[in-house]
Amino acid sequence: MRSIDPKKLSIAELQQILVGSIAPRPIALVSTIDAKGIANLAPYSFFNVFSSNPPLLIFSSNRRGNDNTTKDTLCNVSLNSEVVINVVTVDIVRQATLASINYPSDVSEFEKAGFTTLESDIVKPFRVKESPVQFECxxxxxxxxxxxxxxxxxILCDIKKIHLAESIFNEKNQIEPDKIRLIGRLGRAFYTQTGGDSLFRIVQPVGQIGIGFDNLPDQIKYSHILSGNDLAALASVEEIKTLSDPDERVIRIVKDNHLKKAEKIKQIHQLAKEALSNGNIAKAWDILLSGNYI
Ligand SMILES: Cc1cc2nc3c(=O)[nH]c(=O)nc-3n(C[C@H](O)[C@H](O)[C@H](O)COP(=O)(O)O)c2cc1C
Structure with missing residues (x-):
């Protein structure tokens, strides 16, 4: 384990540790406007949503590491207190990175990066037509x-209006990750895309009080096969139910006189792990409880 005092690192070294370990970060494509009405656009990954009531987004425009100058986005928001934050998806990520180039202030990154301006309803900065979610703030x-x-x-931004493309919704009117395909930024030049194989579900109902690790039987808690994630799934149930449906495969393992106890436990835990990987926590518990009398 490396334990570091941040004061002992150069800013560049520290920055790489921060952005390499706080990741993936969502990317805001921030649209602002200057005093002459020139549109400015830049990506910002020090960005997130921080409140639903009131609806609020934040991002940070940092002073440049090389010359300590400030950026056009900061200058513009200090001037007129208006932004449009557009989300970055798989389809527009390369264009968004092009908009990060430090063009002179009188050059619009909309043009340079090939984005289309859309008039906003409430604020002066333009929306990015190609982005499926645009927040006027x-x-x-x-x-x-x-x-x-x-x-x-x-920069704390109060959301005043939200524009959402129909294409990101499923039939239940929910935003579907596989349809919106958002991008995350990691350290160095790495990005990640959401959707397809990168998506998985964890259902942890609010209000359901799981038994917790401390109530797992020792043989399960100290398993060499079940991982921390596996144990967390097992510990998420409200109670350890009594065995209702003994698992035939486990009974066979238990009755196999050629197997040593440790091998039996290993095989049973492997079966439980398989059930957990299919999202079947109840089945995993049935398997583990079926092996109870080893
Ligand atoms: C994906 C991506 C994310 C970025 N995130 C940030 C950030 O969070 N903060 C920041 O100050 N600069 C960030 N940058 C760099 C700015 O986009 C870059 O300095 C840009 O020129 C600023 O434009 P502006 O002067 O028009 O505001 C990021 C660049 C990229 C490509």
Whole structure:
């Protein structure tokens, strides 16, 4: 384990540790406008949603690491307190990175990166037509976090209007990850896309009080086969139910006189693991309880 005092690292080294370990980060494609009405666009991955009531997004426009200058986005929001935050998807990620180039202030990244401007309803900055979700925001506050290179400027944005493309919804009117295909940024030049094989579900109903690791029987808790994730799934149930349906495969393992006890436990835990990988927690418990009398 490396234990580091952040003050002992250069800003560049520290930045790589931060962005390499706090990831993936969503990307905001931030649209602002300057005093002359020139549209500005830039991607920001120090970005997230922080409140639903009031609806609020935040992002940070950092001072440049090389020359400690500030960015056009910060200048524009300080001027007129308006932004449109557009989400970045698989289809537009390369264009979004092109918009990160430090073009002169009087050049619009909309044009350079090939994005189409859409008039907003409430604020002056344009929406990005190619992005499927666009948030019109008023800037509530800019909080300067420091004055040296790399210092963040936290920008709190109150959402005033949300525009959503029909294409991202499923038939139940929910935003479908496989349809919206959002992008995440990691360290260095790495990105990740959501959708397909990268998606999985964890159902942990709010209000369901799981038994927790401490109530797992020791033989399960200290298994060499079941992982922390497997144990967490087992520990998510409200009670350990009594065995209702003994598993035939486990009975065979238990009755097999050629197998040593440790091997029997291993095989039973492997079967339970398989059930868990299929999302079947009840079956996993049946398997484990069927082996109870080893
Ligand atoms: C995917 C991506 C994410 C970025 N995230 C940030 C960020 O969170 N904060 C930041 O200050 N710069 C970030 N940058 C760099 C800015 O986009 C870049 O400095 C840009 O030129 C700023 O434009 P502006 O001067 O028009 O605001 C990011 C760049 C990329 C490609």
């Amino acid at each position: 008023k800037v509530r506050m800019v909080y300067h976090l420091g004055s040296g290179p790399g210092a963040g400027n936290l």
